[in-house]
Amino acid sequence: MTIRLTRRAAVATGAAALLTPALARAATQDVPMAQQQALVAEAGRRNVSSFREILWQDHFDRLDRVTLIADTQSKALHYWAVDGADYRIYPTSVPMNEELTRRGYTEIVRKKIGPSWTPTPSMIERDPSLHPMPPGPDNPLGTHAMYLSWPAYIIHGTHDTRKIGRRSSSGCIGTFNEKIAELYDLCPVGTQVKII
Template sequence: MKSLLVAVALVASVIAGSAEAGQGFSVPRPPAVVSPDLAKPWLLQTKPGGRPAVTRSRTVVRARAAPPSIGREFLPTVVRYRGSEAPGTIVIDTNHRFLYLVLDGGKAKRYGVGVGRPGFEWAGTHTVTAKAEWPTWTPPEEMRAREPNLPDSMVGGPDNPLGARALYLGDTLYRIHGSNQPWTIGKAVSSGCIRMRNEDVVDLYDRVPVGTKVIVM
């Protein structure tokens, strides 16, 4: 009996609701609740029926060109010296691209160097007549005649072809100097000067005084 009464009550409720609807009343419905995740701006911009468009930033990594390097044999090292020159003498072997600073005890400090290109080779014995830190470069007239775009002068600095230090040889135009192109060490590319890596010419500069004997072979 109790079950019958419940069923009757449910039917009456449905009929009443239908009557209200027929009289222009709407049956109130529970409010729509949107999940916080679904209310995010990026989702509301998607098209109906489609999946959310996920935009992922792409990081483009471009490989850097490896800087030019020199052979390990041209890095500074101490070697045995069997020559007859006194300690403190600089001996430059242009054929093999090495500069030797003779040390005590039958040894020498060896550095890799760049030398004059074909047509600009030279040999002789001189002394260091002057030294300069971050020297100013003043290309001689002969060089400017060959290369008209060269400046009349360039103050010392990292971009200066003479590099960090210079040792001036006798009354010649030649120098032992640093370089802003260290990858040319071990090559014959200069106009006759002996070029070194900046860190190497700084080391040599600190070891030798004005008056040092220099033999170029």
């Protein structure tokens, strides 16, 4: 017996396959969420944000102090505790373009909770409406800031979470306010930093 697959049959089969998980979930609508079986995606080689693995050994000779590597390609900030006892990765915003991106070795020289913000002359040239801002919900530096040895380069939070995962900064590395608060506590002045 020969089975002939028509275009209409293929579309109907595909639609049924797509709806099956939704129909299965709909059948559990009267069961509390805590009692429902979890839907777990298959493990993949890369996460949804496409963070790439970075090894501190490729960038530093020693891990005798806290280390940060800001990866402008995958828009991630990598953290290692002294001796590598703890490793964490944070999503970030990165500079808008190559002209604003500075790469190389630096360190955290100062930290501030509730930072104020002053636009640089080049920022004002690009957008004359910019003006200094005190701490608060409109401040582009968010709730915490860690200043690098390079003038005007900062690792900071942001109130505008749409910027995370994008090329959206004027040179700084930004992350969610909750994440910068965590990093602020983990990173003392003197933390070694590399931006790649």
